[in-house]
Amino acid sequence: MQNIRKITEDVFYVGASDRRLALFENIYPIERGVSYNSYVVLDEKTVLLDTADHSVSREFLENVEAALSGRDLDYLVVNHMEPDHCSVIAEIVLRYPDVKIVGNQKTMQMIKQFYTFDVDSRAHVVKDGDTLTTGKHTFAFVFAPMVHWPEVMVTFDTSNGFLFSADAFGTFGALAGNIYADEVEFEKEWLDDARRYYINIVGKYGVQVVNTLKKAASLPIKMILPLHGPIWRENIGWFISKYQTWATYVSEEKGLLMVYSSIYGDTANAVDVLAAKCAEKGVKNIHIYDASKTDCSVLVSECFRYSTIVFASPTYNAEIFPKMEMLLTELKAHAFQNRDAAVIENGTWALSAGKKMSEMLASMKDIRVIAPVLSIKSSLKDEQMGDVEALADALKKSVEA
Ligand SMILES: Cc1cc2nc3c(=O)[nH]c(=O)nc-3n(C[C@H](O)[C@H](O)[C@H](O)COP(=O)(O)O)c2cc1C
Ligand SMILES: [Fe+2]
Ligand SMILES: [Fe+2]
Known part of the structure; x- marks a missing residue:
């Protein structure tokens, strides 16, 4: 059964x-599923x-047919060639063989590869800023390279501001009937997923996102x-x-935020x-995660999200515990930068996690390590409470700066 939704008359x-x-x-x-919009x-x-x-694809193809209500398809605009959006292109071409495919040079190249x-x-090849008039509507194509992939463009309908x-x-x-953000509790129920989606999917390309936001600001x-x-x-x-916040x-x-790995506790x-x-010193908004329990995409x-982060890990076969190492690797891969951080290490005979974590943080841009590494030999001891106090003071200063 088709399940199309009318946004405007056309x-x-x-x-x-x-x-x-x-x-x-x-x-x-994706606990909450995902929607593929078209x-x-x-x-x-x-x-x-x-x-x-x-x-x-089954529901999608029925929807397209229903929306066209007996008409042929003249244009398919391909804004993005990643298979979560393009995997039904060949089927569309089979059903509507006269369709013109609108995309840029890179898009066409990728279609041929897939x-x-x-x-x-x-092929109807467009350049950045080109327009296509289809009657009442004029579509402007604005290139947004690396706002996920290099061929990505966004399409602005100048007739209605879409x-x-x-x-x-x-x-x-996933969508549940409501298709508009103002019909759901977005900040309460969606924002965490929106952040996790953005950071993990395009977080690395902040510069390109800022460029696209600049172009969009003029529209x-x-x-x-989306x-x-x-x-x-x-x-x-x-x-x-x-x-703007995430991209910068x-x-x-x-x-x-305190993320730890721990084998025995x-x-x-x-x-x-x-x-x-x-x-006790008055710091609010503290969050603790176990890197083995919480998915890395949530941790990244x-x-x-937060201003100040503590990374804590035991030494594990002379390395950082793997789940923590993966988090640090992923942070670097997503161009993580501009935060205050502190490191806690643990070990029973030859501690090396702290040094290795510090090196990984130093390889990222503008990560400010605000305190010496707190080293624990197997378990925290009373005589270390002075160091813990000092670390807490440094963290408080950072959070309240
Ligand atoms: C598989 C394994 C490998 C370890 N490798 C090292 C090591 O290379 N150097 C070291 O000092 N401690 C090593 N340890 C010891 C732990 O780092 C140490 O016991 C630490 O206190 C564990 O902290 P936890 O209670 O938070 O798990 C290893 C422990 C395990 C289980
Ligand atoms: Fe996508
Ligand atoms: Fe994508």
Whole structure:
């Protein structure tokens, strides 16, 4: 059964949600599922903006057919060639063989890499800033390279101010009837997933995101229609400002994040003792995570969120405990920068985790280590409480700066 949604008289939502997939990109857990959004515009010419993931292809194809209500498809705009959005392109071409595919040079190259159908005879190649008029609607194509992949562009409908923003402004989370952000408790129920999506998917490309935000600032945007998650028609500035914060590597909140690894519990205990000391000194907004229990994508996202971070790990076969090492590796891979940090190490015979963690933090940009490494030999001892107090003071100063 088709399940299309009318956005305006001539713009339709034809996407669908997947609540079954465990791991997005086969790496990010998505407890709340994910939606693959796609849009049809009915003008003198008909337009489909992006396709969907193969997992929802049956509903998607029914939706496209229903939205077109018997008409042929004239244009398929491909804003992004990642398979979560392009995996139904060949099927669209089979069903609508006269369709013109709108994309840039890189898009066409990628379509040819993924598929074997005749691309050249259908290609409508656009350059940055080019427009396409389909009757009442004029679409402007704005390149947004690396706002996930190099071929990415966003499409601005100048007739109604709709920005088809590709992966930008998307989020994990399946849709549940409501397709607009103002119809759900976005800040309470969606923001954590939106942050985790942004940081993990495009967090590395802050500079490119800022460039795209600059281009977007000059457009009279009335609605943002992303490829994942709800559509924005109210409070757009609030969500754009979140992107501005994340893309510029500024912390979103003053707060203390403590992430530890611990095999038998003594490193965890040291972190709890330190957190209590910080709380006694008046520090608020303290969060503790076990890196073995919480998925790395959540930890990376939380590191981007808070101003001050403690990393604690036992020495493990002369290395950092693997889950902590993975977090630090992932932070570096996502260009994590501009934070205050402190390190706690543990070990029973030859401690080396602290030095190695410090080296990894030093290899990232502008990570300010605000205290000497707190070294624990097997378990925290009374005589170390002076050091713990000093560390708590440094953390308080950082959080309250
Ligand atoms: C598999 C394994 C490898 C370890 N390798 C080292 C090591 O190379 N150097 C060291 O000083 N301690 C090593 N340790 C000891 C732990 O770092 C130490 O017992 C620490 O106190 C554990 O902290 P926890 O109670 O938070 O798990 C190792 C422990 C395990 C289980
Ligand atoms: Fe993508
Ligand atoms: Fe995507």
